[in-house]
Structures are given as structure tokens and as C-alpha cells.
Amino acid sequence: MRFPELPSFVTHLECGMTGERLPADTIHNLSPQGYPILVRYDLDGIRKVFTKEKLRERDWSWWRYREMLPVRKAENIVSLGEVVTPLIPLPRLARELGASGDLLVKDEGRLPTGSFKARGLALAVCMAKELGISKMAMPTNGNAGAALAAYASRAGIETVVFCPDDTPAVNMNEIALQGARLYKVNGLINDCGKLVGAGKAEAGWFDTSTLKEPYRIEGKKTMGLELAEQLGWELPDAIFYPTGGGTGLIGMWKAFDELEAIGFIGSKRPKMIAVQAAGCAPIVRAWQGNQRHAALWENAHTVAAGIRVPAAIGDFLILDAVRNSNGFAIAVEDAAITQALHDVAKHEGFLLCPEGAATYAAYKQALAEGRIGKGDRVVLFNCAAGLKYPMPEGGQPLDRHGAINYSQL
Numbered sequence: 001m002r003f004p005e006l007p008s009f010v011t012h013l014e015c016g017m018t019g020e021r022l023p024a025d026t027i028h029n030l031s032p033q034g035y036p037i038l039v040r041y042d043l044d045g046i047r048k049v050f051t052k053e054k055l056r057e058r059d060w061s062w063w064r065y066r067e068m069l070p071v072r073k074a075e076n077i078v079s080l081g082e083v084v085t086p087l088i089p090l091p092r093l094a095r096e097l098g099a100s101g102d103l104l105v106k107d108e109g110r111l112p113t114g115s116f117k118a119r120g121l122a123l124a125v126c127m128a129k130e131l132g133i134s135k136m137a138m139p140t141n142g143n144a145g146a147a148l149a150a151y152a153s154r155a156g157i158e159t160v161v162f163c164p165d166d167t168p169a170v171n172m173n174e175i176a177l178q179g180a181r182l183y184k185v186n187g188l189i190n191d192c193g194k195l196v197g198a199g200k201a202e203a204g205w206f207d208t209s210t211l212k213e214p215y216r217i218e219g220k221k222t223m224g225l226e227l228a229e230q231l232g233w234e235l236p237d238a239i240f241y242p243t244g245g246g247t248g249l250i251g252m253w254k255a256f257d258e259l260e261a262i263g264f265i266g267s268k269r270p271k272m273i274a275v276q277a278a279g280c281a282p283i284v285r286a287w288q289g290n291q292r293h294a295a296l297w298e299n300a301h302t303v304a305a306g307i308r309v310p311a312a313i314g315d316f317l318i319l320d321a322v323r324n325s326n327g328f329a330i331a332v333e334d335a336a337i338t339q340a341l342h343d344v345a346k347h348e349g350f351l352l353c354p355e356g357a358a359t360y361a362a363y364k365q366a367l368a369e370g371r372i373g374k375g376d377r378v379v380l381f382n383c384a385a386g387l388k389y390p391m392p393e394g395g396q397p398l399d400r401h402g403a404i405n406y407s408q409l
């Protein structure tokens with residue numbers, strides 16, 4: 001892949017809560033008020049030079065949207081061969097559920113490190129390189145740590161990663177193999193986050209926690225850009241997003257506003273639907289209670305480790321997007337997640353990750369309750385490759401020396 005010199009359209013950064021203007025090209029974590037920071041661009045400038053025609057000549061990776069991304073120098077791009085992830089229809093299951101609209105899954109498992117965390121962390125690492133950061137630390141439920149380790153090692157940046165000690169083994173091992181110093185903590189992701197916060201001054205780490213640096217959102221924004229282009233610049237009726245820290249939901253919502261500002265799409269927006277597990281549903285509870293922020297969820301548990309996030313620092317940004325889109329937040333039981341994973345694998349030949357399965361379970365529930373129309377075009381997110389997760393043992397032993405009744409096999 002070749003990267004011609006990048007035009008740069010970032011004008012400034014701003015506090016996601018107060019809108020206070022902050023300078024670009026300098027290191028930031030949270031805003032002075034303690035909220036996530038958003039990156040702002042000269043959208044009129046982008047509108048003048050960035051056209052749909054221009055996209056036709058470009059490689060199918062998120063760098064095709066480079067005018068809308070924050071990296072200023074091509075030499076700071078760190079790449080592991082990113083792809084535009086496909087939209088895979090589930091026609092058989094849609095028919096069984098009585099839906100006539102398209103049911104599509106954006107399969108993020110095709111990305112480097114096998115999850116959509118690659119989007120956010122790739123951009124965070126590119127910007128860390130651009131800003132001269134040499135040590136990055138983060139708490140993770142698995143996939144974020146893996147993506148950070150991979151991209152940072154490729155950029156020559158040191159990483160220290162903390163995960164709950166019951167994180168899926170494959171995640172812990174890939175993080176360590178890809179060059180991070182990994183610590184397995186007897187606690188949840190918010191406990192790991194506290195360790196990063198407590199140690200960063202002494203150890204000289206840059207805190208790369210979800211939404212505590214400005215650029216992961218920009219990476220996750222590319223999901224919205226791709227989706228719009230893949231659907232012919234016509235957004236779907238609803239997006240079901242498995243919500244932990246909510247970076248992707250916030251990023252896509254930002255993408256849609258920016259696409260409208262540069263004249264690529266109109267004002268139609270999908271319902272943004274935040275999907276959580278019943279055993280860890282702080283955003284659902286806040287949405288139902290009409291709260292601006294989500295209180296910490298005690299005793300969080302779910303089979304979908306990627307969305308086991310008891311407290312999200314960008315809670316108000318998630319809730320704003322859900323409300324402004326006329327969407328909703330919905331919780332699904334672990335049993336429904338597991339059932340969904342089996343159904344989609346068996347009937348559509350598509351092995352989802354548990355978090356992706358949660359979006360199918362939520363779709364099924366919302367359709368049955370009439371919260372989603374049968375004719376709606378819906379996009380679900382499969383955030384990671386199903387192969388990264390433990391699977392139930394399958395198959396039966398067969399004695400090749402014994403008598404085999406072939407018609408019974």
C-alpha cells in the first residue's frame with residue numbers, strides 16, 4: 001500500500017462536554033474538565049478537495065478517508081494491512097424471523113488482530129508516534145490490548161497492558177506475544193484502569209484507556225465512513241452496536257455528522273441501538289432512567305467479555321447519540337447471546353464473537369417487541385473473529401477399525 005503525502009485538516013480539539021477549544025499537535029488525555037476530547041476538522045476545506053470520485057482510485061482500507069483522519073505525516077502511518085470489512089447478509093434467519101428488510105452484519109473480525117479494536121488503536125498509535133510518545137499503557141478486556149500491542153510494537157513503542165485475570169486466554173497470550181508487558185489483575189477492567197492512572201506519573205506511561213486519549217474515536221469513526229460508502233451513501237434504518245466503552249457508537253455518530261457537513265450524505269440517521277449484556281448494563285439503566293450519566297454497575301458478569309464494562313467515561317456521548325438518533329439501549333441475557341451464536345453459526349455458517357451474537361439476540365428481541373420494523377434495513381456489528389473465543393467441544397470419536405454403519409453417520 002502506498003500513502004501519498006497526507007493533507008491535514010485538523011483545526012483543533014475540544015472538550016466533548018463543554019466544547020472548550022484545545023490546541024491540536026500536543027499531547028492530551030482528558031479535557032481540563034475531565035471529559036473525553038473530540039477532534040475537529042476544517043470540514044469546508046475537506047469538502048473542497050475530497051470527493052466521491054477521488055475515492056474510486058483509492059485502496060480499500062480506512063486510509064481511503066485520510067482527509068477525515070488526524071495523521072499529518074505519511075511517515076507516521078503504522079499499518080498491518082487493514083481492509084474495508086464486508087457486510088454479510090443473514091437472509092435465512094431474517095426470513096425465519098419474518099423480516100423483509102436487509103439484515104446485514106459488518107464483520108470486523110477481518111481486521112488485523114481479529115477485532116475492530118485495530119481501528120481505534122491504530123490511530124492512537126499513529127498519533128502517539130506523531131507526538132513523540134514512547135511508552136503506552138492501558139487496561140483491557142482483551143482485544144484492545146492485543147491491538148495496542150501489535151500496532152505499538154510495529155511502531156517501536158513500548159506497551160504495558162493490564163487485564164482482568166479471567167480474560168480469554170487467547171487474548172492474554174496474543175497481547176504478550178505481540179510484545180506488551182502484560183499483567184493479569186484480580187479485578188475488572190475499571191480496576192485495571194485505576195492501576196494505569198495510579199502508575200502513569202511514576203512510570204512515564206501515556207494513558208491509552210478508552211476515551212482518555214482523543215484519537216481512538218477517530219479510528220472507530222471509519223466504521224461509519226465505510227458503512228455509508230458501502231450502502232451507496234444511504235445510511236441504514238438501525239445499527240445495533242455492542243456497547244462497552246462506546247467508542248464505536250460515538251465514532252460512527254461523529255462520522256455521520258462530518259459526512260453530512262462535507263455533502264456526502266443527507267440528514268437521515270439510523271437509530272443507534274446500544275446493546276449490552278443483562279449482567280452488565282449501565283447504559284441501558286441510564287437510558288431507561290433518563291439519566292445523562294451512567295452509574296457504576298456492581299458485580300458485572302457476562303459471557304461477552306468485550307462489553308463487560310461497568311463504567312464508561314463517555315457515557316453521556318453514548319446516551320446523546322442514542323437519544324438524538326431516536327434509538328434505544330437494550331440488554332440481552334447470556335443465554336440469548338449463546339443461543340444467537342449457535343443459531344447464526346448453524347443456519348448461516350457465520351461464527352460470531354459473543355458480543356456480535358449479542359447484537360443478533362438484541363435484534364431478534366427488538367423485532368419481536370415491535371421496536372424495529374420488519375422492513376427496516378439493519379446493520380449488526382460482529383466486532384471480533386469468532387475463532388478468538390473458546391468454543392464448546394464438538395464431534396464424536398469414530399473407531400476406524402470397528403464396524404461402521406455409514407447410513408447412520
Ligand SMILES: *Cc1c(COP(=O)(O)O)cnc(C)c1O
Pocket residue numbers: 115117143144210242243244245246247248249306307353355356383384
Ligand atoms: C471492545 C469491544 C466491544 C465494545 O466496543 P466499544 O466501542 O468499546 O463499546 C465489543 N466487542 C468486542 C469484541 C470488543 O473487543
